[in-house]
Amino acid sequence: MLKTLSIENFRCFKRFELNPLGRINLLVGANNSGKSSILEAIYLLLNPNPLNGLYEVCIGRNEYSIEEDSRKLDQRPTRQLHIAHLLYNHDLSLGTSLKIATSLTDGTQPQLTLTVLNQDNLQESFDLDGFEPLSETLKLEINSLAYLAKPLDLRLSAQGMLSLEDLRRFPRQVTRDQVTRDQELHQQSKAIQVQLMRTLGLSIGETTDLFDKISLTPEEDLVTKTLQTIEPRLQRIASEGSTRRYPSDSFVRGGLKVRLEGQDQPIPIGSMGEGMWRMLGLALAIVNAKDGVLLVDEIDTGLHFTAMGEMWRMICQTAQDLNVQVFATTHSRDCWQSLAEVVQEGGLEAEQVFVHRIHPDREASVPFDGEELAIATEQDLEVR
Incomplete structure (x- = not known):
């Protein structure tokens, strides 16, 4: 895992340091503060x-x-x-x-x-x-x-x-x-596996490729269970196969289909809504980042605030089980508060979770560990 990160002369940063780092690292800050640039810096550094x-x-x-x-x-x-x-x-x-x-x-x-x-x-x-x-x-x-x-x-x-x-x-x-x-x-x-998921999510090509890599494995079961938190009737996911053709770099929802309890015919994944598509992308990305690093820009995109707790439970548990380090960005108060609640529940040890506030005019982030997040939640303090 990464312990520290330093950047010089990259995008908006003349000089910048991210320290300390844990298993889950959530970056917060104003628009144009450099959160996405930090993810890109890690991606450039670790890309084989x-x-x-x-x-x-x-x-x-x-x-x-x-x-x-x-x-x-x-x-x-x-x-x-x-x-x-x-x-x-x-x-x-x-x-x-x-x-x-x-x-x-x-x-x-x-x-x-x-x-x-x-x-x-x-x-x-x-x-x-x-x-x-x-x-x-x-x-x-x-x-x-x-x-x-x-x-x-x-x-x-x-x-x-x-x-x-x-x-x-x-x-x-x-x-x-x-x-x-x-x-x-x-x-x-021992190059580190790295997966980058942008704000738009995964393209159709990326989604189908990542699904094919875990098809008929225990990781497929994990992805199915994750989607069941959004749609309890979901029974199985499958590829649409070669009968459907999409541009591989298209970001429309497609490439996979699902079977729901009580339905005779499979349903295209695109019919299930943005929350289902986003959770699918997150689950596929993290299981394919085993023993590596997952980078997610605006991790809460497309998710209702009531689903963020389940999202963080999945992220935290899978990150521990598969030895994945996660870096994500958000603008949402609900997002970091949901993470704090999962830490309080014991979903991850407090010292393994950090929220980093990014200021474009500072040379280092302002870190909050899991315990400080819990205090901020209880006292209704703002960490963004």
Whole structure:
């Protein structure tokens, strides 16, 4: 598990520290205070493929544009990632460096750094056929939780844009002679499984993939029991199979069907309402994060306040049983108070739960442990 988290020059944070951390960590604070950015920082740091993490974080924020590649005018325009938006003050000046670091309970201290360098600092290993030197390069460096055996140098355009085509092509070229070594490093590092669930929830592709991984396992039973807290008549969940086609990145509710007591025909999951879909996503995400980390943005989205207690009971119990560390954000008073009530019931030891209040103008969070949360609830105090 993560014990601490430090961030430098990432999004709205010039410098920031999250400490101490427990098994359940709920981030609260005003809009635009950086709560979602903290989740993204953890995702970038722990993602076993840093290039995938870079892509998903930028695409998730719509930080890209469709541009023509000046080197390939005869081809269709491609997505260009706006790397500047990852950096504090959107500063892509040469020498600017972004750093995300943590200390783990096993004693290791992985870190990730992105540094803007000029083309003279390019590694020779990046000589790809058909590439012309550009004005700058983004160096992606991973330490401890390395996916690659050595740092990567990713070329940017003069405007600080990273071509998605380059992002896809580059790792295959660089790792061609390093595959065995990279696999060894990845195994030695004991890379942490990480699941990210954004405010919109899981896409259809993510939902069906995660369900397929647990189908006919004890984890499927856990997901079913979780949904029964919303709809007691639910008996079983199943995939809709190949007869239904959706875009894999669609966020409409679909891909699965349920059987209800007293109903002859299965019902599409989309007919069950937003609360059912949200609870399904949470249950699938946490059971697939076994021995790892679950990141959830606005965890209470789509849930009535009366369902939040059951949601936290499921999260706390499953996090203990499957050794998952949870980081979530919320704006809701009902959400943190429901968590405090679950701690009071004995759902999790007080020292394993922290609510962190985030201030954009402070270099560290204001933490409240489980006991302090209970006091705040009893005295009707505000921790957000």
